[in-house]
Amino acid sequence: DQQVKQNSPSLSVQEGRISILNCDYTNSMFDYFLWYKKYPAEGPTFLISISSIKDKNEDGRFTVFLNKSAKHLSLHIVPSQPGDSAVYFCAALNYGGSQGNLIFGKGTKLSVKP
């Protein structure tokens, strides 16, 4: 059973607009959430994270929102740029555990059109 779900396999957005990528989780033990970005032929790179004690974390154009009651998080990219076109993975873990407990979603492919 998937513990981290990214229900949209793909998303297409116009340059300059907002991109919103969604992620749902089922395990209430998860208390730390991360987003990774992956370009073709490269490994994933860490983008932004959020702890369950917060509901928002911002880093430049990237903001992650966490709704614990709904077990839902989202990544907002504003404004979207063509270079943001990549696959975005949501990941979750129990902060008390080691990295081995990192559970990934299946990813959402974002295409930002000029």
Place this chain on the structure above:
Amino acid sequence: KAGVTQTPRYLIKTRGQQVTLSCSPISGHRSVSWYQQTPGQGLQFLFEYFSETQRNKGNFPGRFSGRQFSNSRSEMNVSTLELGDSALYLCASSLDGRASETQYFGPGTRLLVL
């Protein structure tokens, strides 16, 4: 600092064969994790090594194994290859494998089983 390197980058094998993949972590990193990425299942955790010991293991059959050397370099081995083992195998390293640390991924080894 050099990033995580993985060799080989591409590999073609036939069913029943075995394969060994190599990962060199970032200098000073002692934790190495392995992931399998497939279109249907996304990124799935295989195992994590720290100080030459397997510390965590995902839900994969015993055909998947690994080891870590004293210089933190790691290898993973897949025996009796099956068609379904065709995937991108990613290695990630971090300082001590704590949840608070960023994992840095290598570019992956793409394995095709014919």
